[in-house]
Structures are given as C-alpha cells and as structure tokens.
Amino acid sequence: SSDQFLEMVHPEDRSRMREARDLMNQNLAPRAKDEYRLYKPDGTMIWMENHRIRGTLRDYLFIGISQDVTARKQAEERIRMLLHELAHRVKNQFSVVIKIASETRQQTATAEEFDRLFQSRMQSMARSHDLLVKGGGNAVDLRSLLFSQIESFGIADRVESIGRAATVSANATQYLAMAFHELATNAIKHGAFAADGGKVLVTWRLLGLADSGGSFELVWEE
Numbered sequence: 542s543s544d545q546f547l548e549m550v551h552p553e554d555r556s557r558m559r560e561a562r563d564l565m566n567q568n569l570a571p572r573a574k575d576e577y578r579l580y581k582p583d584g585t586m587i588w589m590e591n592h593r594i595r596g597t598l599r600d601y602l603f604i605g606i607s608q609d610v611t612a613r614k615q616a617e618e619r620i621r622m623l624l625h626e627l628a629h630r631v632k633n634q635f636s637v638v639i640k641i642a643s644e645t646r647q648q649t650a651t652a653e654e655f656d657r658l659f660q661s662r663m664q665s666m667a668r669s670h671d672l673l674v675k676g677g678g679n680a681v682d683l684r685s686l687l688f689s690q691i692e693s694f695g696i697a698d699r700v701e702s703i704g705r706a707a708t709v710s711a712n713a714t715q716y717l718a719m720a721f722h723e724l725a726t727n728a729i730k731h732g733a734f735a736a737d738g739g740k741v742l743v744t745w746r747l748l749g750l751a752d753s754g755g756s757f758e759l760v761w762e763e
Contacts, residue, residue: 551578551586561593565603570595576610588614630711637666637715662722665690669718673711680708683717687743690721696734704745707757724761733763 554577561571590610649655733739749755
C-alpha cells in the first residue's frame with residue numbers, strides 16, 4: 542500500500558514522495574522524475590529513481606519505472622570527494638610554487654640563472670606528481686620517488702639505497718622530492734657527483750611505531 546511504501550522511504554524524502562502520490566490520486570501529473578532514499582526490509586538504504594508518465598488508455602492511469610541507482614549515486618559521491626581533494630591539493634601546490642619562486646629569486650643573481658633553476662625545480666615537482674598519479678593519488682613508493690629525482694641527472698648508477706619498502710603520503714611526496722632534487726643538485730656542484738667515482742648512499746628506517754608517535758629517519762651520505 543501507499544502507507545507501507547512511504548514508511549520505507551527515508552524521512553527526509555517522505556513528504557516529497559507523499560506529494561507525488563497525492564497528485565496522482567487527484568488525477569494530476571506529478572514530477573516526471575524523482576530520486577529518493579529507500580530502506581529495504583533488511584535495513585539497507587538504497588537510492589531509487591522514479592520515472593512517471595501518464596497512460597494513454599486511461600487518463601487516471603500512470604506508468605512508472607523504479608530503478609535502483611545506488612551504484613551511480615555512490616560514484617557521484619566519490620567524484621565529489623575527489624574534486625574536493627583535487628581543489629585542496631591544487632591550492633597547496635600554488636603555495637609551494639610561490640615559495641619556490643621566492644627562494645629561487647633570492648638564490649640567483651640573473652634572470653637566466655633564475656629561469657634555469659626555477660624550471661629545474663618545476664620539473665622536479667612534475668616528476669613527483671607523475672608518480673602520484675600512477676599510484677592513485679594517495680601515496681608513493683619512497684625508493685621510486687628517490688630515483689625519479691636522481692635519474693634526471695644521469696647519475697642513478699652512483700646512488701645506492703638501503704631501507705625497507707615504504708610509502709609516503711601525497712603531501713610528503715612533494716617535499717621529499719624537492720629535498721632529493723636539491724641534494725642531488727648540490728652534490729653535482731660541490732659534492733660526491735662533482736668528483737670521478739663519487740657515490741651517494743641513502744638509507745632510511747622507522748624509529749618506533751608510526752601510530753604511536755614514531756619517527757622516520759633518512760640519511761643522505763656522500
């Protein structure tokens with residue numbers, strides 16, 4: 542019955558569905574489409590979509606199709622969450638770019654030098670972003686992150702890494718990527734990579750449990 546049906550409808554959607562039923566009882570056309578939440582007998586909530594048209598044989602008859610659209614609504618919610626996260630990350634990236642531009646300006650004396658160094662740092666960010674995209678946007682393998690920055694200098698064969706497999710968050714990825722990039726740049730100019738046969742050893746370990754305030758230690762040794 543109508544009462545039994547309305548009891549199954551989510552309380553926030555019930556008045557809208559009651560209105561549609563009342564209109565049909567008065568031989569008046571309701572909205573052509575409605576979306577509403579419905580509780581199944583086992584207590585599970587699903588999303589339903591109703592499509593209605595007036596029948597052609599009798600004016601007082603209405604033809605309706607009810608469709609379970611729960612999967613679609615869940616996909617729409619995931620998209621909304623992803624867009625919100627994307628907006629947050631883009632805003633954060635803008636802040637990082639502004640900071641990098643400011644620091645690069647302070648470290649360079651000419652426009653040509655600024656252009657070269659700034660582009661190099663932007664390319665570093667791009668490489669870390671590519672890894673994030675490949676990893677689903679949430680985390681990146683630490684070793685892959687390290688070598689994504691090293692390989693661009695053509696010195697990957699002079700770097701050894703020791704540490705358990707570990708992943709870093711999206712936020713930490715961009716900062717670690719910049720750190721690796723700056724360390725490699727400095728090593729090329731003044732450190733191990735400036736000399737024939739010079740090598741770098743990168744090690745990391747977790748001190749204590751991460752969920753109880755443990756810390757992460759990474760050592761770059763030339």
